[in-house]
Every structure is written in C-alpha cells, then in structure tokens.
Amino acid sequence: MFIHTARLTIRNFKDSDIDAFLAYRNDPEVAKYQGWGIPYTREQGLQYISEIKDIESPKAGLWLQVAIELKETGETIGDLGIRIKKEDARQVAIGFTIASTHWRKGYAVEAMTALLEYLFKELNMHRVIADCDVENIASYRTLEKLGFRREAHFVESFFADGVYTSEYYYGLLQSEWSERDQV
Numbered sequence: 001m002f003i004h005t006a007r008l009t010i011r012n013f014k015d016s017d018i019d020a021f022l023a024y025r026n027d028p029e030v031a032k033y034q035g036w037g038i039p040y041t042r043e044q045g046l047q048y049i050s051e052i053k054d055i056e057s058p059k060a061g062l063w064l065q066v067a068i069e070l071k072e073t074g075e076t077i078g079d080l081g082i083r084i085k086k087e088d089a090r091q092v093a094i095g096f097t098i099a100s101t102h103w104r105k106g107y108a109v110e111a112m113t114a115l116l117e118y119l120f121k122e123l124n125m126h127r128v129i130a131d132c133d134v135e136n137i138a139s140y141r142t143l144e145k146l147g148f149r150r151e152a153h154f155v156e157s158f159f160a161d162g163v164y165t166s167e168y169y170y171g172l173l174q175s176e177w178s179e180r181d182q183v
Contacts, residue, residue: 003114009069013049020076024099033136061086068111077102090126108142120174134166148172
C-alpha cells in the first residue's frame with residue numbers, strides 16, 4: 001500500500017522501521033490511550049512488523065497497520081490501523097497513532113484525510129468508524145475536524161490498566177465524505 005500526501009507517505013511497514021516503531025509504542029504519552037501495554041519489547045515489535053509488512057490491502061476481520069513516513073526525512077512518525085468488518089465488507093474501523101514529537105503539526109489530519117479518500121473512493125466503503133477514550137481530546141477533535149459524527153458515549157466500557165475507562169464512538173458515511181468535496 002502506498003498513499004502520498006504533500007508531506008507524507010503512507011506505506012506498509014518494513015523491518016527498518018523497528019526503532020521508530022518501538023520509540024513511539026513505548027512513549028507513555030502515546031501509549032496512554034492505546035490498547036498495548038508498555039514496555040513494548042523489541043521481540044513484540046519485530047514479530048508484529050513481520051506479520052503485517054507484506055499485507056497488500058485491508059482484510060476482513062484483521063487489523064492492518066501501515067506506517068506514516070515523513071517525505072522530507074524518511075522518518076516513520078506513526079501508523080494508521082484499518083480493519084474491515086467481518087460481517088459487512090463495506091464498513092471499516094480505523095485508528096491512528098502519531099509519535100508525540102510530531103503532535104500538533106497536522107500530520108494526523110493529513111494522513112487520515114488520505115486514508116479516508118482511499119477507503120471511500122478506491123475501496124468504495126460505505127461507512128468508517130472510530131473510537132477513542134473520552135479523555136483523549138486531541139484524537140476526538142481530529143475525528144470531528146475530519147467530519148466524523150459522535151454516535152455514542154459508552155461509560156466505563158473499556159478495561160485498561162486495572163481501570164474501566166469511557167469511550168466515544170464516531171462514524172462517517174461515504175455520502176457525508178463526498179459532500180465535503182462539493183462544498
């Protein structure tokens with residue numbers, strides 16, 4: 001998978017991404033609202049990259065992570081997650097992670113915009129969903145900036161690090177995304 005934006009390349013992971021991948025996966029600020037625990041070991045990272053690096057497109061029921069790379073430097077600064085629903089091949093869940101050293105630079109919006117274009121225009125998805133912790137203000141603001149609609153608030157619904165946390169669920173339809181192009 002290759003998607004290009006003005007500043008980014010979205011592509012499959014490669015073995016040489018391991019150090020950057022481990023750096024942001026082990027950053028407590030980045031991991032705070034994610035589903036992985038830290039420390040995230042080198043062995044875990046190598047195994048994960050080995051499992052996903054050759055997957056060419058999203059597959060129903062399985063998460064595909066693709067790297068976000070800065071065009072200017074070639075540095076891997078995060079990733080995007082994509083999982084087509086097993087029960088409906090035209091609905092997809094997405095997620096994003098950006099290294100904290102690259103927060104507040106517009107990279108998440110730029111990468112997600114390109115991903116949504118790909119999902120809606122190339123793969124003809126009907127609906128894209130995303131969820132985030134209610135305390136993850138930056139993530140839900142990013143989703144809202146992209147046109148996602150908050151559809152649900154689940155109170156103390158996700159168990160992480162010995163505590164139940166609350167989540168917001170968001171959705172965006174292909175027709176809603178297409179309307180953006182016509183404005």
